[in-house]
Every structure is written in C-alpha cells, then in structure tokens.
Amino acid sequence: MASKTSEGELMYATDPIFSRRFDALERAFSSSPRWQLHTKEMNEETLSSLKVNQSRLMEDIHFTSQWGEGQKWGSASTETGMSRLSLSDADKKARDWFVQATQALGCNTTIDEMGNIFAVRPGIRNDGPPTFVGSHLDTQPTGGRYDGILGVTAGVEMLRVLADNWVETEYPVGVVNWTNEEGARFPISMVSSGVWSGHIPLSTAHSLREVHPGTATLSSELSRIGYLGTVPASHNAVPMAAHFELHIEQGPLLESTSRKIGIVKGVQAYRWYTVTVTGQDCHTGTTDFENRADALLAAAKMILHSHRLATARGALASTGILNLKPGSTNTVPGSVRFSLDIRAPADSTVDMLEADVLADFARIAAGEEVDGISDGCTPGRPCEVSFTTDSVSPAVKFHPDCIHAVTEAAGSALGPEAEKLTMEMVSGAGHDSVYTSKRVPTSMIFVPCRDGISHNPREYTSPEDCALGAQVLLQAVLRYDRMRAERRLTWNTGWQVGA
Amino acid sequence: MASKTSEGELMYATDPIFSRRFDALERAFSSSPRWQLHTKEMNEETLSSLKVNQSRLMEDIHFTSQWGEGQKWGSASTETGMSRLSLSDADKKARDWFVQATQALGCNTTIDEMGNIFAVRPGIRNDGPPTFVGSHLDTQPTGGRYDGILGVTAGVEMLRVLADNWVETEYPVGVVNWTNEEGARFPISMVSSGVWSGHIPLSTAHSLREVHPGTATLSSELSRIGYLGTVPASHNAVPMAAHFELHIEQGPLLESTSRKIGIVKGVQAYRWYTVTVTGQDCHTGTTDFENRADALLAAAKMILHSHRLATARGALASTGILNLKPGSTNTVPGSVRFSLDIRAPADSTVDMLEADVLADFARIAAGEEVDGISDGCTPGRPCEVSFTTDSVSPAVKFHPDCIHAVTEAAGSALGPEAEKLTMEMVSGAGHDSVYTSKRVPTSMIFVPCRDGISHNPREYTSPEDCALGAQVLLQAVLRYDRMRAERRLTWNTGWQVGA
Numbered sequence: 001m002a003s004k005t006s007e008g009e010l011m012y013a014t015d016p017i018f019s020r021r022f023d024a025l026e027r028a029f030s031s032s033p034r035w036q037l038h039t040k041e042m043n044e045e046t047l048s049s050l051k052v053n054q055s056r057l058m059e060d061i062h063f064t065s066q067w068g069e070g071q072k073w074g075s076a077s078t079e080t081g082m083s084r085l086s087l088s089d090a091d092k093k094a095r096d097w098f099v100q101a102t103q104a105l106g107c108n109t110t111i112d113e114m115g116n117i118f119a120v121r122p123g124i125r126n127d128g129p130p131t132f133v134g135s136h137l138d139t140q141p142t143g144g145r146y147d148g149i150l151g152v153t154a155g156v157e158m159l160r161v162l163a164d165n166w167v168e169t170e171y172p173v174g175v176v177n178w179t180n181e182e183g184a185r186f187p188i189s190m191v192s193s194g195v196w197s198g199h200i201p202l203s204t205a206h207s208l209r210e211v212h213p214g215t216a217t218l219s220s221e222l223s224r225i226g227y228l229g230t231v232p233a234s235h236n237a238v239p240m241a242a243h244f245e246l247h248i249e250q251g252p253l254l255e256s257t258s259r260k261i262g263i264v265k266g267v268q269a270y271r272w273y274t275v276t277v278t279g280q281d282c283h284t285g286t287t288d289f290e291n292r293a294d295a296l297l298a299a300a301k302m303i304l305h306s307h308r309l310a311t312a313r314g315a316l317a318s319t320g321i322l323n324l325k326p327g328s329t330n331t332v333p334g335s336v337r338f339s340l341d342i343r344a345p346a347d348s349t350v351d352m353l354e355a356d357v358l359a360d361f362a363r364i365a366a367g368e369e370v371d372g373i374s375d376g377c378t379p380g381r382p383c384e385v386s387f388t389t390d391s392v393s394p395a396v397k398f399h400p401d402c403i404h405a406v407t408e409a410a411g412s413a414l415g416p417e418a419e420k421l422t423m424e425m426v427s428g429a430g431h432d433s434v435y436t437s438k439r440v441p442t443s444m445i446f447v448p449c450r451d452g453i454s455h456n457p458r459e460y461t462s463p464e465d466c467a468l469g470a471q472v473l474l475q476a477v478l479r480y481d482r483m484r485a486e487r488r489l490t491w492n493t494g495w496q497v498g499a
Numbered sequence: 500m501a502s503k504t505s506e507g508e509l510m511y512a513t514d515p516i517f518s519r520r521f522d523a524l525e526r527a528f529s530s531s532p533r534w535q536l537h538t539k540e541m542n543e544e545t546l547s548s549l550k551v552n553q554s555r556l557m558e559d560i561h562f563t564s565q566w567g568e569g570q571k572w573g574s575a576s577t578e579t580g581m582s583r584l585s586l587s588d589a590d591k592k593a594r595d596w597f598v599q600a601t602q603a604l605g606c607n608t609t610i611d612e613m614g615n616i617f618a619v620r621p622g623i624r625n626d627g628p629p630t631f632v633g634s635h636l637d638t639q640p641t642g643g644r645y646d647g648i649l650g651v652t653a654g655v656e657m658l659r660v661l662a663d664n665w666v667e668t669e670y671p672v673g674v675v676n677w678t679n680e681e682g683a684r685f686p687i688s689m690v691s692s693g694v695w696s697g698h699i700p701l702s703t704a705h706s707l708r709e710v711h712p713g714t715a716t717l718s719s720e721l722s723r724i725g726y727l728g729t730v731p732a733s734h735n736a737v738p739m740a741a742h743f744e745l746h747i748e749q750g751p752l753l754e755s756t757s758r759k760i761g762i763v764k765g766v767q768a769y770r771w772y773t774v775t776v777t778g779q780d781c782h783t784g785t786t787d788f789e790n791r792a793d794a795l796l797a798a799a800k801m802i803l804h805s806h807r808l809a810t811a812r813g814a815l816a817s818t819g820i821l822n823l824k825p826g827s828t829n830t831v832p833g834s835v836r837f838s839l840d841i842r843a844p845a846d847s848t849v850d851m852l853e854a855d856v857l858a859d860f861a862r863i864a865a866g867e868e869v870d871g872i873s874d875g876c877t878p879g880r881p882c883e884v885s886f887t888t889d890s891v892s893p894a895v896k897f898h899p900d901c902i903h904a905v906t907e908a909a910g911s912a913l914g915p916e917a918e919k920l921t922m923e924m925v926s927g928a929g930h931d932s933v934y935t936s937k938r939v940p941t942s943m944i945f946v947p948c949r950d951g952i953s954h955n956p957r958e959y960t961s962p963e964d965c966a967l968g969a970q971v972l973l974q975a976v977l978r979y980d981r982m983r984a985e986r987r988l989t990w991n992t993g994w995q996v997g998a
Contacts, residue, residue, distance in 0.1 A: 251785030270784060272828055280950075284817035284840045285769060285927030286750030287951055289810065296818055297806055300799040307796055308875035311788065318783035319795055320830045324821055329771055329838040329889075330928075331819045331954075339828040341783045372871065376807035390828075428784030429829075451779075452786055455830075 036166040038124060039478050040485035047482070048412040050165055052157050052474055054467035060101075060153040061466065064137070065145045067093040071457040081457020082145050086138035086180035087115065087221035094137045095227060098152065098177050105159040107174070110238060111229030113202060114192040115222045118238055120174040121159055123481070129239040130172035131480050133158060133473060134193075134432055135247060136181035143182070144459020146449065146466070151246045152177050154470035161474055170485035171241060173477055178432045179222075185210050186218045193432035195233045197439050202233060235439040242402055242480055243436035245444045246473040248461050250429055252452030260465065261410045261472055262425040262446030265403055267434050268316075269350045269395035270343040273357075275302065277365060279383040281326055281334035289378035292332050296324055298383045299336040301364050301373045306340060308371065309356045315344035316428070317353070339390075345426045347395045361385050396434050399441030401483065402476070406443050409475030413468060445472050535665040537623060538977050539984035546981075547911040549664055551656050551973055553966035559600075559652040560965065563636070564644045566592040570956040580956020581644050585637035585679035586614065586720035593636045594726060597651065597676050604658040606673070609737060610728030612701060613691040614721045617737055619673040620658055622980070628738040629671035630979050632657060632972060633692075633931055634746060635680035642681070643958020645747045645948065645965070651676050653745045653969035660973055669984035670740060672976055677931045678717075678726075679707075685717045686710050692931035694732045696938050701732060734938040741901055741979055742935035744943045745972040747960050749928055751951030759964065760909045760971055761924040761945030764902055766933050767815075768849045768894035769842040772856075774801065776864060778882040780825055780833035788877035791831050795823055797882045798835040800863045800872045805839060807870065808855045814843035815927070816852070838889075844925045846894045860884050895933050898940030900982065901975070905942050908974030912967060944971050 037046065062077075068084025068091065084090045095117060099109050102119030110118040120130050135151020155175030162169070178196075183189030186208035194200035206219035222228035231237050249255075254262055279293030303319050310317035321339040342357065344350045363370045365385035411418040425446055427433075436442045447469035450460040461469075536545065561576075567583025567590065583589045594616060598608050601618030609617040619629050634650020654674030661668070682688030685707035693699035705718035721727035730736050748754075753761055778792030802818050809816035820838040841856065843849045862869045864884035910917040924945060926932075935941045946968035949959040960968075 249785065250782050251787070252781075252790040253787060256790060268784065281955070282751075282951055283749050283928055283953060284815065284819060285767065285842055285929075286748060286953070287927070288750070288752060289806070289815065291751040291755060291951060294806075294817075296821065297802065300802040303796065303799040304803060304872075304876075307788070307793075307877070311875060311877045316783065316788065318793075318829075318831055320783060320828045320832060321826050322795065322821060322823055327820050329819045329840055330817075332817055333819060341828055343784055372874065373803075375871065376810060377803075378806070378810045428786070429782060430784075452781055452790060454782060454785070456780075 036168050039167065039169050039482045042478070042482065044412070047475065047478055050161055050167065050474065050478065052154070052161055052467055052470040054463055056160065057153060057157045057467055057470050058463045060156060061145060061149055064094050064097055064149065064153065067091070068139065071142060073457045078145070081459070082139040082143045082149070083141050084137065084139040085141060085185040086182065087185065087218065087225055087227070089225070091138055092225035092227070095177065098137065098156070101156050102159060102175060105156070105163050107159065110231055111227055112196070112231040112233040112238060113229055114195050114205060114233035115179040115227035115229065116192050116196060116233060117177045118174055119176070120172050121162065121169070123169040123171040123173065125170060126172055128171045128484065129241045130174035131242045131244070131477055131484070132174045132176050132240045133244050133246070133477060134176035134178055134436070135245050136178045136432065138180055138182050138184070140182055140184050140455045142457055143455055144457055146248045146459050146461045147250065147454055148181055148247070150248060150447070150461065150466055150469065154246045154466070154473050157470050158474045158477060169478070169481045171481055173481065180218065181432055187211050190430055190432050190435055192233065193435035196235055196238070197435040198235065199435060199438065240436065240440045241484065242399070242441040243433060244402065244406070244442070244473060244476055244480070245431055245433045246469045247431060247444055247446060248449040248454060248459070249446040250449060250452065250454035253425065254423060254446060254448035255450065255452065257423060259423040260414065260421040260448065260468055262423050263403060263406050263410060264398060264425050264427050264444035264446055266345065266398050267396040267427040267430060268343045268345045269347045270341060270391070270393045271350055271354060271389060272391035273340045274388040274390055275338050275340050275361065276386045277302070277336045277383050279332070279334050280381070282332045284330045284332055287332065289380055291381060293334070293381040293383050294332050295336040295383050296333045298365050298385070299338055302361050303338065305360055305364060305370060305373050306342070306357055309353060309360065310342065313344065313349050313353050313356070315342060315349050315353050317342045317357070343428060345395060358387065393430065396437050398433070398437055398443035402441045402443035402480065405476040405480040405483065406445055406472060408479050409472045412475050413471045445469055445476065535667050538666065538668050538981045541981065543911070546974065546977060549660055549666065549973065549977065551653070551660055551966055551969040553962055555659065556652060556656045556966055556969050557962045559655060560644060560648055563593050563596055563648065563652065566590070567638065570641060572956045577644070580958070581638040581642045581648070582640050583636070583638040584640060584684040585681065586684065586717065586724055586726070588724070590637055591724035591726070594676065597636065597655070600655050601658060601674060604655070604662050606658065609730055610726055611695070611730045611732040611737060612728055613694050613704060613732035614678040614726040614728065615691050615695060615732060616676045617673055618658075618675070619671050620661065620668070622668045622670040622672065624669060625671055627670045627983065628740045629673035630741045630743070630976050630983070631673045631675050631739045632743050632745070632976060633675035633677060633935070634744050635677045635931065637679055637681050637683070639681055639683050639954045641956060642954055643956055645958050645960045646749065646953055647680055647746075649747060649946070649960065649965055649968065650745045653965070653972050656969050657973045657976060668977070668980045670980055672980065680931055684709050689929055689931050689934055691732065692934035695734055695737070696934040697734065698934060698937065739935065739939045740983065741898070741940040742932060743901065743905070743941070743972060743975050743979070744930055744932045745968045746930060746943055746945060747948040747953060747958070748945040749948060749951065749953035752924065753922060753945060753947035754949065754951065756922060758922040759913065759920040759947065759967055761922050762902060762905050762909060763897060763924050763926050763943035763945055765844065765897050766895040766926040766929060767842045767844045768846045769840060769890070769892045770849055770853060770888060771890035772839045773887040773889055774837050774839050774860065775885045776801070776835045776882050778831070778833050779880070781831045783829045783831055786831065788879055790880060792833070792880040792882050793831050794835040794882050795832040797864050797884070798837055801860050802837065804859055804863060804869060804872050805841070805856055808852060808859065809841065812843065812848050812852050812855070814841060814848050814852050816841045816856070842927060844894060857886065892929065895936050897932070897936055897942035901940045901942035901979065904975040904979040904982065905944055905971065907978050908971045911974050912970045944968055944975065
C-alpha cells in the first residue's frame with residue numbers, strides 16, 4: 001500500500017495564508033457538467049436532502065468487522081465484539097479495505113510515517129487544505145464494533161453520498177484513519193494524532209514496544225504490514241482545514257436523557273494520581289481502634305471524600321485500582337495504594353479539586369476531622385499519605401465554527417425536535433480530536449451507546465443512531481465547506497488555520 | 500520419640516469424679532525427704548520466694564530458636580525471626596529438645612495421635628489429673644521467637660524451678676506442646692487442642708493437606724518425623740485439671756498503658772465474612788456520578804460505616820483483604836470483594852453488630868442514606884451486596900478459679916504496684932486455651948510485646964517481661980495446686996473437671 005500511495009502523495013507549496021497549499025492535486029471533476037451540485041450554491045433544502053444510506057453504512061461496519069472478530073456475546077452474527085489491535089494482520093486488512101474503498105470513490109490516499117491514512121476527495125478549488133473526518137479502525141483487545149469504526153465508516157459513507165449525488169465541495173474533503181488510537185497494543189493512546197500535532201516526538205512513537213509478550217515496536221509493525229509511509233507525520237506536511245469526528249458516547253448520558261446527538265464542545269481536563277497510604281500492619285483481634293494506623297480505613301475515607309469534593313466542584317473523581325498489603329483477613333492493612341482520576345471541563349476546576357484533595361487527604365491521614373468524615377469513628381494513630389502525578393491532560397475547547405456546523409447539521413437531520421434530541425456535551429474520554437484541536441478547528445458528534453457500555457464486546461449503537469450520527473457528520477462537513485466558501489467571498493481571505 | 504514415650508504413656512482408670520484417673524504414674528519423689536517443699540504447706544512468703552531464672556529462660560528461648568531460624572532484622576544474634584512450620588524437620592528438633600528437657604526434669608512424656616506432647620511431673624498424690632501449662636513450638640512462616648515459644652519454654656522453666664527447689668506439688672503438673680497451633684502449614688489453627696477437646700474430628704485433622712506445594716498431610720508428617728502417638732487425642736484419654744497459658748499480647752494495650760501483666764478473662768467472639776459488592780464497570784471520564792453503580796465507592800462507605808458501627812457497640816470491625824475488578828485507572832470498578840472481621844467480648848454484641856452490618860450494608864448498596872455516610876455525595880445507581888460467613892467463633896469466658904490464681908500470682912510477682920501494673924483483658928486472638936477452656940478451667944497470662952507487633956520477625960518481648968510472665972505462670976500453677984489441695988481438705992471432694 002505504501003508504494004502505491006507514495007505515488008499519489010499530497011504535495012503542498014508555501015502560501016501566505018496556509019503554511020502549505022494543495023497544488024499538485026489534480027481535480028478529478030474539473031470537467032463536471034453544470035448540473036453537478038456545488039456546496040456553495042446549495043440552499044438549505046438541497047443540502048438537507050443529501051442523506052446517508054443506513055444499510056450501506058451498517059454493511060461497511062459489519063463487513064469490516066470480519067477482520068479481528070472478538071468475543072461472541074449474542075446469537076446474531078453481528079453480536080460479536082472486536083479484537084483488532086493496531087498494526088495486526090487484521091488491522092492491515094481493515095486498512096487495505098479503507099484505501100481501496102476511498103480510492104474507488106475518487107480519493108487520493110496518503111500514508112505518513114505513523115501509518116495514518118489520509119484519503120482526500122478533491123474540491124472545486126484546492127488552494128486550501130481539506131476538511132477532514134477522522135477516527136480509527138483499531139480496537140481494544142476486548143472491544144466492540146462501534147468505537148472508532150463508526151467514525152471511519154461514516155467518513156466513507158460521506159464520500160459515497162457525495163459521489164452518488166455528484167456533489168462538488170468548494171475545498172477538498174477527506175477521511176483519516178489514525179493509527180493506534182486505543183493505545184491498547186502500543187501504550188500511548190492517540191499517539192499518531194499526537195505526533196501529527198507535534199505533541200509527541202516521532203522517535204518516541206516509533207520505538208513504542210507492544211504491551212503483549214513480543215519484541216515488536218510500532219515502527220517494526222508499520223514496516224511489516226506495509227504501512228510505514230514516507231510523508232512526515234505532521235500538521236505541516238498534511239494540513240487540515242478542520243477535523244470532525246463522529247463517535248459513540250461511551251457513557252450513558254444521551255441514552256438516559258433520550259437524546260440522539262451529542263454536540264461535543266470540548267474534552268474535559270483530567271489528572272491521574274497514585275495515592276499511597278502508609279499505616280502499620282496489626283492483628284485485627286488484638287489491636288483496639290485507638291492503637292491502629294489502619295491504612296485501608298484512611299483510604300476508604302479518602303475515596304469517599306474525593307467523591308464529595310468532586311460533587312461540590314461539579315467534577316468527577318474515581319478510583320479504579322486499589323491494592324493493599326499484606327492482605328490477610330485478620331491483619332489490618334499497613335499499606336494501601338490506589339489510583340485517583342479527577343476530571344472537569346475546566347482546568348481551573350481540576351486545579352481547585354487537586355488542591356482540595358492534596359490538603360484533605362493529608363488531614364484525613366493525620367486523623368483530623370474533615371467535613372464529618374470521621375464522625376462516629378474512634379480516633380486512631382496517624383497514617384502517612386503521598387501522591388504521584390501520573391498524567392496531566394488539560395481541558396480542550398473545540399472550535400465554535402465546528403460546533404456551529406454540527407449544531408446546524410443536527411438541526412437539519414432532526415428537524416423541529418432537534419433541540420429536544422440534542423445535548424451539548426463535554427467528552428469525558430480522549431480522542432484523536434484532542435490533538436487535532438490543538439492545530440485546526442475541531443469538534444465531535446456523539447451518538448448514544450446502549451447502557452453507556454464501551455471497551456466491551458457488548459458495545460452497541462442501533463443502526464438508526466449510527467446513521468443519524470453519520471448524517472450529522474455529512475451535513476456538518478458540507479456546511480463547514482460552504483462556510484469556508486462564503487467567508488472567502490465575504491472577507492476575501494482564506495480560512496485561518498487554527499484561528 | 501514415639502516409641503520411647505509409648506512405654507511411659509499415661510494410663511487412666513475410671514473414677515467417680517474424674518472420667519479417668521492417674522494410677523499408672525509412679526511417683527518419682529515418693530521417698531523425698533521431709534525438707535522438701537509441699538505446695539499445700541507453703542505460706543505466702545515461701546511460695547513467693549520461688550523465682551524463675553530469667554537468663555535460663557532466655558537461653559531456652561534463644562537456644563531452641565536455632566531450629567527454624569527466620570529473617571534477620573537486627574545486628575544482634577537474637578534479632579532474627581522464626582520460620583518453624585509445624586511438623587517440619589526444624590519442628591522435630593524443637594520437639595526432641597522438649598521431650599529430652601522435660602524427661603531430664605523427671606517428667607513422663609506422652610504423645611497422642613495429634614502429636615501433642617504432654618510432659619507430666621508427678622505430684623504427691625496422683626488421683627487427679629495434672630494442672631497443665633501449654634502453648635506451642637510451631638511458628639508462622641515469617642514469625643518471631645516469642646509467640647507460642649515463650650509459653651512452652653516458661654513451662655519448662657517452671658519444671659526447672661520446681662526441681663531446683665525440691666518442690667512437691669499436691670497433684671501432678673504438666674507442660675503441653677500443642678501441634679500446629681498456628682494453622683500456617685496445615686490450615687486449621689488450634690487444630691490439635693480442637694481435636695483434644697472433641698470439637699474437631701481426628702480424621703479431619705489428620706487429612707489436612709499442607710498449604711504449600713506438596714502432598715504431605717498432617718498425619719503423614721506426624722509419621723515422618725516420629726510424632727504420631729497411639730494415645731487418643733482426647734480430653735478423656737489425657738485429662739487435665741486446668742490449663743494455663745502464658746503468651747505475648749500480640750497487641751499494644753499493655754505497652755501503651757505501661758502495664759506488665761494481662762490477666763486474661765476470656766477470648767472475644769469473632770465472625771468472618773466475605774462481602775461482595777456488585778455494580779457496573781464504566782468509564783471514569785464518560786460516566787457522570789448519577790449513572791454510576793460504583794462498587795468501590797459503596798465498599799468504601801461500608802468499610803467506614805463498619806468502623807462506626809463497631810465503635811458504637813464497643814466492638815471491632817476490620818477489613819484486611821479487598822480485591823476489585825476490572826482494575827484500571829479509568830474504569831469505575833463494577834465488582835469489589837472484601838473481608839470483614841467483627842469481634843467483641845460478648846456473643847450478644849457480635850450478634851447485634853452483625854445485624855447492624857447486614858441491614859446497613861444493604862441500605863448503603865441500595866443508595867439509601869445511612870447515618871450521613873452519603874452526605875455530600877451524588878446519588879448514583881444502586882449496587883448489590885451479598886455476604887458469605889466464613890468463620891464463627893463464639894466468645895470464651897475463662898474460669899474464675901484460674902483467673903483468681905493468675906491475679907494472686909501477679910500480686911505476688913509485682914508486689915504493691917500490682918494493681919497499677921496489671922490489666923484485665925480479653926484476648927483478641929484465638930489460642931489453644933480456647934479449646935481447653937471448653938473442657939477444663941483455663942486462663943491466660945499476657946505480657947507486652949513491642950509496638951504490638953506479632954506474626955513478624957520483629958516480634959519482641961524484653962527478657963524482663965518474659966521472666967515476669969513466667970514468674971506469674973509458675974505462681975499461678977502452684978497456687979492452683981494449693982487451692983486444689985485445700986478444697987480437697989475442706990470439701991472432701993476432688994476438683995470437678997469443667998466446673
């Protein structure tokens with residue numbers, strides 16, 4: 001694939017507005033007849049009449065899920081999870097499908113040094129970078145068939161709708177499949193969009209070793225499956241005008257409020273810590289409460305208190321890992337280590353919550369009373385507490401123009417009920433859109449997933465909801481393209497990347 | 500050893516007062532001169548003048564600790580823990596020493612089917628069973644050199660003091676080394692006193708398989724090291740008049756209150772449970788608090804609440820084991836399993852605490868407010884909770900006569916400061932005295948151990964405290980013997996076993 005695509009690589013020249021410019025891209029439709037649709041000439045009715053094909057979309061999802069079939073959980077053939085680790089043989093097959101499908105739809109495909117695949121459908125004018133749709137085809141080892149896959153297949157469906165309807169966009173539009181988004185095989189998630197945005201060094205990414213027994217690295221596996229491209233993995237080498245990502249919510253909010261579309265305005269900030277509480281092992285039968293330094297009792301208070309602190313700040317606090325020593329029914333644990341994950345839409349909230357946690361955990365360990373947490377307890381001996389910060393991810397705000405395009409698109413797809421059926425949201429989890437948003441206007445579209453379950457074979461989004469999400473994605477991209485065209489006319493300027 | 504001792508086995512015949520009677524025991528001192536001391540003739544001064552030899556006692560402790568040396572923790576030669584698993588080669592050597600030492604002091608030794616070794620020094624009259632001192636020579640795999648060992652060596656030291664001073668007791672006195680008290684190798688603790696008392700079937704005990712890799716059973720190891728006796732392991736075959744046990748406290752109460760002797764009035768009741776909390780795994784970033792069924796948050800509330808409930812009842816509640824699934828920083832745990840150990844001196848308190856726990860844990864799981872535990876929390880989805888009862892150990896009350904003997908003995912050993920330096924206590928942990936108390940008058944003597952640490956190589960009791968405990972033990976046995984003699988004269992009846 002790499003050799004094929006190296007012939008069709010996108011080349012950009014310097015431009016006063018864009019750092020690089022499309023000029024080597026031959027416009028495939030340059031001789032198209034007048035009856036072709038141009039996005040900039042479409043009225044609302046024409047634009048809204050462009051519809052994704054639900055059956056075709058679902059066929060793409062389920063057809064491509066043959067590569068990396070996971071755990072079966074139901075009797076229907078589609079009731080099977082996915083296990084398509086990045087750069088595996090199964091991933092190669094899904095990638096090959098993506099390249100063939102997009103090339104068949106008139107796209108040029110570029111593969112960069114991270115194996116990211118950019119499929120670009122030319123526009124009427126090519127002096128600006130493409131508006132991209134992106135997500136990923138890799139999955140968790142025990143994942144489902146919607147996380148990432150929906151976003152990529154919806155991009156392909158967008159290309160199909162444009163082709164079927166002879167639509168010509170003002171600027172190119174593209175679909176990108178990002179490599180190793182899950183971080184499940186090579187342990188940095190969103191690593192390839194991170195390299196593209198300049199936030200993760202290529203060498204770090206290339207030398208990532210697979211987590212499972214074996215000696216493969218990300219770059220050795222890229223070579224092995226033929227997806228080590230020569231184009232730099234960089235926003236300079238492969239610029240974008242914008243990045244839209246359709247994704248399943250991976251949480252229960254849309255479902256529990258009977259909404260259909262999440263208009264994602266950003267990604268919340270999060271920080272991860274390891275908290276270590278040190279007390280003293282002692283016999284549960286022979287040591288009274290006064291003489292205990294019970295590390296687990298202190299940790300239990302901290303876990304409960306972190307929930308209260310987060311509630312007070314409108315934030316989240318969660319503990320997913322807890323280990324204790326020595327681990328015997330009749331020995332009070334002298335050592336407990338637990339993870340703490342705090343999140344909030346605003347960095348300032350996370351700052352405040354962190355300060356709360358640091359101060360109050362120390363007080364709880366010391367045996368001081370903190371907001372009644374020790375009411376009714378017997379004061380014991382003090383414990384010690386220490387923190388390690390494992391991860392810091394600042395808040396991301398998506399671009400108002402992209403959010404606006406998604407809002408308009410949802411209105412078009414849902415009609416008069418749109419307000420009731422949509423919800424402005426902040427993504428709780430990270431996505432490739434986090435990194436693209438650092439370089440280009442970005443936003444996301446969420447669709448409900450059953451019971452909020454994700455990273456699990458039972459992950460499920462109904463065909464109707466998949467199609468609705470894809471419809472909003474299509475409409476958002478077209479509206480964004482039209483907006484670019486309008487702004488060019490009005491302001492006589494191009495779109496400022498990252499404005 | 501077994502063959503040697505089978506010749507000298509104790510034989511008992513039926514008697515109206517005792518189910519069996521000493522009559523095959525030849526009194527070794529039958530021709531002793533008149534200047535020998537008879538306990539029943541001793542006044543307080545004479546009795547109190549009998550003193551243990553601290554150096555000799557410590558020499559026995561440290562000499563026998565050569566068999567099964569454990570982890571070194573300090574620079575001194577005695578700053579080494581013990582690893583003398585029951586019926587190991589090291590345990591055999593310690594047993595051999597015990598048999599030889601007691602036989603050299605004029606004792607007859609009996610080994611029963613559980614490998615319990617009963618060393619008996621004849622009295623003036625032998626129509627009543629011996630007053631016994633007992634504990635164990637086996638240790639935890641990472642244990643110290645005082646737990647159990649002090650009790651047995653103090654018994655040997657008692658025999659040495661009696662021999663040195665030509666003391667003749669009214670009734671025989673004995674020292675018993677109970678097999679596998681720790682339950683660390685064959686996983687029932689106090690198993691051999693449990694068989695002796697009729698509470699554990701011999702077949703269950705004999706077929707116990709060692710916990711470490713291997714196929715050895717308790718009976719195969721008894722045979723291998725030559726300690727499978729032929730005398731039934733039964734209070735009928737080897738009766739006792741009483742059982743006194745000197746032990747390190749294994750807790751911090753004596754040390755923290757600057758007391759020297761614990762007068763142990765009983766053993767608290769305890770029950771062990773496994774508590775399973777089931778919620779739902781979900782993503783920490785994408786799931787708001789309202790939509791979580793956070794099993795760890797519920798478990799944290801339960802652990803804290805159990806401490807509050809126990810405080811309110813004057814009882815203990817402890818969690819020593821906690822495991823959760825799936826165990827990932829950004830996944831809210833859907834399943835948590837933890838141990839709960841509740842204890843109190845009275846069974847009725849444990850009953851009430853159990854009822855509290857069962858009711859309140861269910862309410863906490865369901866998300867109901869219980870005594871403000873969820874104040875300031877965001878209500879989430881309910882979890883489920885279930886309980887398994889793993890162990891039930893009712894409260895034990897020791898016998899007033901034995902407690903009285905210990906109190907008097909402590910008074911004699913400590914002088915006018917006795918009241919300040921002693922403490923009436925309830926044992927938090929189980930000991931062989933729990934089972935002997937079900938058949939014969941029993942009590943225990945505790946001495947301080949540094950920082951309350953036990954079941955650890957660093958377990959430590961000062962030589963002075965070891966000797967003081969041994970002195971109280973000696974005095975208690977002599978006083979109990981004198982009391983038996985006096986009662987016989989006064990009431991013209993023997994001692995009623997188990998009265």
